Amino acid sequence: MRDQAAGRTGRSHPGSAGRSRPAVVLAHGAAGSCAANFGPIITALAASWTVLTPDYPGSGTTPLDDGPLELDALADRLAAAATAAGHHRFSVVGYSLGVPVAVRTAIRHPGRVRSLVLTAGFAAPDPHLRLTLDLWRHLAAQGEHSALARLFLLLGTDPADLARHTHAQLDEEVARTAAAVNPGILAQAELALRADVSRDLPHLDVPTLVIATAHDHLVKPRHSEHLAAAIPRARLARLPCGHLIGPAHFGAWERLISDFLTEPDPAAVARQAGAFDHHAPEFTPDLAHAVHHRLQDERPIARTDAHGGLVLLSRYADVRQALKDHRRFTSGSGVFCPRAPGTPYFAPLEYDPPLHTAYRDLMRPPFTAAAVRALRPKVDRLVAELVSPVAEAGEGDLVKDIAVPLPLAALSLAVGFSEEAQSRIRALTRNTWERMPKDSHPDGFWPAFAELFDQEIRRARRHPGDDYLSALVRADFQGRPVTDEELHVMLVAFAIAGHETTMNALSHLMWNLARQPDLYDRLRARPRLVPHAVEETLRMWPPVDHGSRLTQGDTVMGGEVIPAGSRVLLLTGAANHDPRVFDDPCAFRLDRDRPQRHLSFGFGIHFCIGAHLARAELESVLMELLRHPPLTLREPAVRRYENGRHVGFDRLLIRAPAPNQRQAPG
The missing domain is CATH 1.10.630.10 (Cytochrome P450)
Structure with a gap:
């Protein structure tokens, strides 16, 4: 396991004077979405928190392990990353296909997870998602990574954002996303299909922020709405963007997460x-x-x-x-x-x-x-x-x-x-x-x-x-x-x-x-x-x-x-x-x-x-x-x-x- 920690030095989070900086562990999505969205958010969060981005099976090039406890194993990897960095208590930010991992981490480590942020909520199997993933698997099997990247952008981006792209800009985005597409994206897609955590949701007992994205043909807003409704202490926030959040909305996303994470320990x-x-x-x-x-x-x-x-x-x-x-x-x-x-x-x-x-x-x-x-x-x-x-x-x-x-x-x-x-x-x-x-x-x-x-x-x-x-x-x-x-x-x-x-x-x-x-x-x-x-x-x-x-x-x-x-x-x-x-x-x-x-x-x-x-x-x-x-x-x-x-x-x-x-x- 490779742990990357950003922001271990500098000013403390509010309320942490005299103690080590609070930890935020990222249950990030597949490599393409991680590159597009998490790079800026890691930089922003690292100003006040210790940000841990453990590379676990399904999050990058590493395929998923076989076996019925795979989701539990992934959740334990996140907790282990926090322990290795010296943090008993931590928050988890789960994005996209990392949402089931974040939820299971809170269930398996209830005394340690301080709060959850869940964005673009994959949390349970969905027929719409299954059809999308079948098409992804077909394109990947044929080696059509450019087509897969283009589909990923078309399904996950606000049409208004796409309309503002020139053909050259769109080709550049496709090339950048295609370069990041690897077995990890399909591995986590498989995880999302197999890892139904809907039974876990009513038992979550930590403050939870669910961020719903709009204009999305990949992760529909209703997924996040159902997710928030099923979690007892969840609140729902919305962003006027698609699954790929994009630079125009990074500020709003960062503010939602930062404001939530700065809330004091219950x-x-x-x-x-x-x-x-x-x-x-x-x-x-x-x-x-x-x-x-x-x-x-x-x-x-x-x-x-x-x-x-x-x-x-x-x-x-x-x-x-x-x-x-x-x-x-x-x-x-x-x-x-x-x-x-x-x-x-x-x-x-x-x-x-x-x-x-x-x-x-x-x-x-x-x-x-x-x-x-x-x-x-x-x-x-x-x-x-x-x-x-x-x-x-x-x-x-x-x-x-x-x-x-x-x-x-x-x-x-x-x-x-x-x-x-x-x-x-x-x-x-x-x-x-x-x-x-x-x-x-x-x-x-x-x-x-x-x-x-x-x-x-x-x-x-x-x-x-x-x-x-x-x-x-x-x-x-x-x-x-x-x-x-x-x-x-x-x-x-x-x-x-x-x-x-x-x-x-x-x-x-x-x-x-x-x-x-x-x-x-x-x-x-x-x-x-x-x-x-x-x-x-x-x-x-x-x-x-x-x-x-x-x-x-x-x-x-x-x-x-x-x-x-x-x-x-x-x-x-x-x-x-x-x-x-x-x-x-x-x-x-x-x-x-x-x-x-x-x-x-x-x-x-x-x-x-x-x-x-x-x-x-x-x-x-x-x-x-x-x-x-x-x-x-x-x-x-x-x-x-x-x-x-x-x-x-x-x-x-x-x-x-x-x-x-x-x-x-x-």
């Missing part, structure tokens, strides 16, 4: 839904999404023993009510959980009235709608200066080049932070989120921030300008001059909240645009939908996944009593995907009714004071990107948590697609 979902811990190493944003849905359906008011005991609210109505009722669900004991004892609170979010009101009145002036409108021309110029070089170069890192510097520079325009402060805030923030949940004292992060703020305060007092900070250091607070300590808790909120949340929102906005090239066209055609795209981005991927509150007294919610003194996590990410409020909540829709209903900016008295500026930055970046050719992702992007609640990316590497190589929409 065992981890069950574990976190039962014993929720947002600081557990396995708790990634993708896992959180699945856990949120499980909690909404099964335990909308849940409890966990983690971090001294927490109550979890996941439904929109409950989260919104808790945000609104600031008297019963108070912020004065902090919203971060856990946090190093002695960490200063951030104003105004972590204060209750009347202090909250006093802080908010003092901090609000540079972020009013009128103030942001006056600032917008400068923001737009700043955005153009950052976006244009990346777009014109056709490559770069959207996080490093745009998402990090823009919010910090915009914050400086609004507040008046110095260039030195801008250069240090990001690193200090990351250090804070790294240490706050686990340190027993804030000495590891707070003194560095306090030192920076002291420098900014001294500068604003000694060399006042017309910026907001110069006025703030001379302001009155509750009838007396504001103190340095009070300035600290306001400046830390400006510094962290003013850049971190917008940075993460910008990253998600650009990530979504880069992975959906057709979104460029829709927004260019209807630029009035840009604000809708911004709001839908904020709803789909809130930059802050949750906050917490402390109950002031016994509180009844959803028919359950939440005792006084309970630490309550408000799962904003779950609330924004509540199907009771948002139709088709996991879809990015520009036609969504009342797009601003999301809770990403909070609700009630703690509604984000920087919302106007954040929206202005997001809209400006999107409008500027639409003035340039589309950019696509150079590698799969990995989302991660900071402090168990801030969701973002470390990098978003992009490139401009080559002419006529844009990915098809999914």
Whole structure:
């Protein structure tokens, strides 16, 4: 047996930090279809997974073994390939004539197969298939490999795709396919006839994606439909192409498979839904999404023993009510959980009235709608200066080049932070989120921030300008001059909240645009939908996944009593995907009714004071990107948590697609 492994080095799949890369084993079809379709998909998958393509009897030049257990033997070969590469758990992607092998692998190795992807579903004998294979055998016996290749193309390709071929191009495709036709294609065809796995299908107990291809005279769409209907946990997706997927549809196919394979392990979902811990190493944003849905359906008011005991609210109505009722669900004991004892609170979010009101009145002036409108021309110029070089170069890192510097520079325009402060805030923030949940004292992060703020305060007092900070250091607070300590808790909120949340929102906005090239066209055609795209981005991927509150007294919610003194996590990410409020909540829709209903900016008295500026930055970046050719992702992007609640990316590497190589929409 020969094992070929691609992608054993490089970045890990989401949720795999510190572990070996997850394995995807390909139960590929015959050599001709493998060459046409699997080459590009192997390259794409290898960016995030260890891709194993074992050469087993029937998949290449090797004929099938005789005997009744041949399918079991092939399934065991796939599992053995994963074992040899050091992977106990793996996913199987079965294409075409490899579908029966993939199904039997999951049946024979149920504790090891994590998930299945089945495309162009051969799974049981079919009279139509038998007639096709009889003709194939006849042509092969006569040595008519060119005719066999032409038949393979005619039966398996979308007629519209064939119509776009010139005679020379079609002859080239035929020659390429004929060169790949060998005994393996007929060997696997025989396997498909003999290997009826229809009895296995109702017993499959793994997440399964079945991809049906249309316009096909070889593997008809009904085969995949019947396959999906027979598997208990299967979902059906469709591609507008034939059995030979072809370059025009590789992008959509890759996205279907990648999105499915990045879904978290069901065992981890069950574990976190039962014993929720947002600081557990396995708790990634993708896992959180699945856990949120499980909690909404099964335990909308849940409890966990983690971090001294927490109550979890996941439904929109409950989260919104808790945000609104600031008297019963108070912020004065902090919203971060856990946090190093002695960490200063951030104003105004972590204060209750009347202090909250006093802080908010003092901090609000540079972020009013009128103030942001006056600032917008400068923001737009700043955005153009950052976006244009990346777009014109056709490559770069959207996080490093745009998402990090823009919010910090915009914050400086609004507040008046110095260039030195801008250069240090990001690193200090990351250090804070790294240490706050686990340190027993804030000495590891707070003194560095306090030192920076002291420098900014001294500068604003000694060399006042017309910026907001110069006025703030001379302001009155509750009838007396504001103190340095009070300035600290306001400046830390400006510094962290003013850049971190917008940075993460910008990253998600650009990530979504880069992975959906057709979104460029829709927004260019209807630029009035840009604000809708911004709001839908904020709803789909809130930059802050949750906050917490402390109950002031016994509180009844959803028919359950939440005792006084309970630490309550408000799962904003779950609330924004509540199907009771948002139709088709996991879809990015520009036609969504009342797009601003999301809770990403909070609700009630703690509604984000920087919302106007954040929206202005997001809209400006999107409008500027639409003035340039589309950019696509150079590698799969990995989302991660900071402090168990801030969701973002470390990098978003992009490139401009080559002419006529844009990915098809999914």
